[in-house]
Amino acid sequence: MSEFTPTPRSRVRHLPRRARYDKATIYAILDAGLVAHVGFVDDSGGPVVIPVLYARRGDELIVHGARGGRLQQHLAAGHEVSVSVALVDGLVLAKSAFNQSVNYRSVVLFGRGRALTSPEEKLDALRVLTEHILPGQWAYVRPPTPKELNATGVVAITILEAAAKMRQGPPGDAEQDQDLPLWAGVLPTALAFGAPQPAAHARGPLPPHVQAFLARQPRLAAPRPHASDEEAAP
Amino acid sequence: MSEFTPTPRSRVRHLPRRARYDKATIYAILDAGLVAHVGFVDDSGGPVVIPVLYARRGDELIVHGARGGRLQQHLAAGHEVSVSVALVDGLVLAKSAFNQSVNYRSVVLFGRGRALTSPEEKLDALRVLTEHILPGQWAYVRPPTPKELNATGVVAITILEAAAKMRQGPPGDAEQDQDLPLWAGVLPTALAFGAPQPAAHARGPLPPHVQAFLARQPRLAAPRPHASDEEAAP
Numbered sequence: 089m090s091e092f093t094p095t096p097r098s099r100v101r102h103l104p105r106r107a108r109y110d111k112a113t114i115y116a117i118l119d120a121g122l123v124a125h126v127g128f129v130d131d132s133g134g135p136v137v138i139p140v141l142y143a144r145r146g147d148e149l150i151v152h153g154a155r156g157g158r159l160q161q162h163l164a165a166g167h168e169v170s171v172s173v174a175l176v177d178g179l180v181l182a183k184s185a186f187n188q189s190v191n192y193r194s195v196v197l198f199g200r201g202r203a204l205t206s207p208e209e210k211l212d213a214l215r216v217l218t219e220h221i222l223p224g225q226w227a228y229v230r231p232p233t234p235k236e237l238n239a240t241g242v243v244a245i246t247i248l249e250a251a252a253k254m255r256q257g258p259p260g261d262a263e264q265d266q267d268l269p270l271w272a273g274v275l276p277t278a279l280a281f282g283a284p285q286p287a288a289h290a291r292g293p294l295p296p297h298v299q300a301f302l303a304r305q306p307r308l309a310a311p312r313p314h315a316s317d318e319e320a321a322p
Numbered sequence: 323m324s325e326f327t328p329t330p331r332s333r334v335r336h337l338p339r340r341a342r343y344d345k346a347t348i349y350a351i352l353d354a355g356l357v358a359h360v361g362f363v364d365d366s367g368g369p370v371v372i373p374v375l376y377a378r379r380g381d382e383l384i385v386h387g388a389r390g391g392r393l394q395q396h397l398a399a400g401h402e403v404s405v406s407v408a409l410v411d412g413l414v415l416a417k418s419a420f421n422q423s424v425n426y427r428s429v430v431l432f433g434r435g436r437a438l439t440s441p442e443e444k445l446d447a448l449r450v451l452t453e454h455i456l457p458g459q460w461a462y463v464r465p466p467t468p469k470e471l472n473a474t475g476v477v478a479i480t481i482l483e484a485a486a487k488m489r490q491g492p493p494g495d496a497e498q499d500q501d502l503p504l505w506a507g508v509l510p511t512a513l514a515f516g517a518p519q520p521a522a523h524a525r526g527p528l529p530p531h532v533q534a535f536l537a538r539q540p541r542l543a544a545p546r547p548h549a550s551d552e553e554a555a556p
Contacts, residue, residue, distance in 0.1 A: 278542060
């Protein structure tokens, strides 16, 4: 199956032209994200949303946390969850208030958790999670001890339904606003990386896998000493 | 009231030293964010989480969308929602897999929506929302027509309970890992802005309020023409 079949809960109703249901699109967004917001219904019947680190493995999301934590327990019990991931790609400045927008890529999915219990399963899932955040880091660091592994709850959320929604491109001003004497356009954004900050107990240089990772990421410009001068510039 | 009183649903149980319940901290995080993930319980009793743009106004969050949209209807009906906002400040690279982490600032809150119905209420809320995203933009652009205002659903979510959770600083390696011959530290991250991309129908230069806004934001470094050379550098 390369496409999710939308149901009433996962079908995008508002601006359906921005919706996608194919796995290639949905999984590319999930693979580009770092934080997911997991929503569940608590014992009292109310909604709870919690931000977590995650990684995708096939048709599952891997989520870890303290064993016995509320979200871990809920997921381990196999209850349903909804998960939202959103990446902001730019502010879209139109000539009318109505057409202000944001460029983004987002996924809303529905799934069901299961606890990973054997040390082998947990190790593999933690490897996927660590490698998603920084490729090469799992092999570089000291692996978990049995005690650490035991303290860590790891769940896999099977993705049952999912929809992506996205917007890209310039502002969509109405015909009658096109010639207003105003600037319009996009302020592109990205999660960018600054200069690495070694810890006091760091030994040796920045390892090659971290250098290679940073070379692939958007980077932060060095802070400008006289930002106020630049602000006044034309 | 300058502090929220945690209840069982809003009290941070895991790593409680990272939790804050004071409004100053919680509201500063909400004011720094752009996208909130709103969770609710749908008619079938299942969880749904949807990403939205938002702004804080006093003890409320303002959220807009197509009138008649699912989230707008749910919020307008006064049902309870949970809202999650998370800002990633850096990857925390420890010497053990167990201590890998992320620096972040997050808020999980619980609230109840109400529809804003009069044109005056809606206009004021949309002004707050637009100004949160880009200060100065509301006065710069063409205001909404009565027809546009009528098509826009605007709700205010009263914040009833909230908790912030955050992590800052270097990796927390255990005593016995301190001297492992490995690099450890933080890769700082921020949502950064690239060079403005004028639309084909832009008229005139980048206006002063956009220049001033960009001068206050983290900026993207210019893309490097030979990233692969740099990757190979020491």
